Amino acid sequence: MFRSCRTPRRTAAIAALVTAATLTAAGPVGAVPAKxxxxxxxxxxxxxxxxxxxxxxxxxxxxxxxxxxxxxxxxxxxxxxxxxxxxxxxxxxxxxxxxxxxxxxxxxxxxxxxxxxxxxxxDGKTPITTSRAAHRFQTVEQINDKGVRVIVNPGGTNAEFVRQHLPNATVITWPDNTTIFEQILQGRADVMITDAIEAKYQATRHPGLVAVHPDKPFTTxxxxxxxxxxxxxxxxxxxxxxxxxxxxxxxxxxxxxxxxxxxxxxxxxxxxxxxxxx
Structure with missing residues (x-):
């Protein structure tokens, strides 16, 4: 018959170590993991x-x-x-x-x-362009022209608007929406279509840009x-x-x-x- 060679004192010590390791892995007793x-x-x-x-x-x-x-x-x-x-x-x-x-x-x-x-x-889609060019981009018909360079960030509803409503415009895809507005100021694009809240905000942060009729957007x-x-x-x-x-x-x-x-x-x-x- 096999008999354990552990003494009661050694058995208790091992049990204490196992308990301590379990508590360390699980966290303090009573702690609830935060979601x-x-x-x-x-x-x-x-x-x-x-x-x-x-x-x-x-x-x-x-x-x-x-x-x-x-x-x-x-x-x-x-x-x-x-x-x-x-x-x-x-x-x-x-x-x-x-x-x-x-x-x-x-x-x-x-x-x-x-x-x-x-x-x-x-909100709704509206143009943002330079103050000098705002009179040229009041309507979808004015923007939907091969001679108009429309800049757009890919993947969202801005791009969807351009695909649906501006098939004749020259489209420039710019991947970084945080620097896209500088492209208009630097003359690399003419206009962007975006949500009125962004157009108004960016126009106040970029002297020379203006949100075109943001209170009467093309869409809602x-x-x-x-x-x-x-x-x-x-x-x-x-x-x-x-x-x-x-x-x-x-x-x-x-x-x-x-x-x-x-x-x-x-x-x-x-x-x-x-x-x-x-």
Whole structure:
């Protein structure tokens, strides 16, 4: 008959070591692992979302709203870089993001692949060009001409508008939406079609540019926050949060903060968030 050679004292010591190792791996007794809120955002669409290439820090209206949502849910905030060409793929990839934020227009094509919250902003496509050329680009018919160089960032609703409404224009695709406006100022393009909120914002930041009739855009569309199909966040707490934010002044304060000031200060709590690597 086999008999253990461990003494009671040695057995107790081994049991203590096993217990200590288990607690170290699991964390302190009673600790609840914090959930992570993964927010996909392009970081190239001021004043709604912008990623500083030097620091990796995010800022903008929808970045402030993401921070408020994370605080409401009591979850750790992680920004996940995406782009307009890859946005729908990233949202549809399980585990990549819980929600996408940053000036995303609701379209039938996107609704087939993802869910949306209630709208939080109404906007539409309008031209941005130099103040000298504004009289030339008042209508779609004026812009839809081979002699007009229309610059566009790929993958989003700006590109879709150009494809549908400006087939005769000379189209210049520029991949970096953060530097696209300098191309107009430098004479490399004539005009860009974008959402009125971006056109107005960029015109105030680029002397010499003007948003053409932003209060009467060519189209109208709602912006909302996008969620993967069957997301844990669909409906429920997120809809209640957004409904409250639209009525209690939370969204209005974020909007005013970025529209009325050229360089808003960093949001409180930014030092606690993370940015996922591309």
């Amino acid at each position: 992570t809120l993964k927010v996909c955002t392009t970081g190239d669409y001021k004043p709604l979302t912008y990623r500083d290439p030097a620091t990796g820090n995010y800022s903008g209206i929808d970045v402030d709203m993401a921070r408020d949502l994370a605080g409401h849910l009591k979850e750790r905030l992680v920004f996940v870089p995406t782009s307009w060409p890859t946005l729908m793929r990233d949202v549809g990839t399980p585990g990549t993001c819980d929600i996408a934020m940053g000036g995303i227009s609701v379209t039938p094509q996107r609704q087939e692949q993802a869910d949306f919250t209630q709208p939080y902003l109404a 569309a709602d912006m909302a926050y996008m969620l993967p199909k069957n997301s844990r966040l669909t409906g429920g707490a997120v809809e209640r949060w957004l409904g409250d934010a639209l009525t209690d002044g939370t969204f209005q304060r974020a909007y005013d903060r970025w529209i009325s000031t050229q360089d808003a200060p960093p949001s409180r709590g930014a030092e606690h968030e993370l940015s996922a690597r591309p």
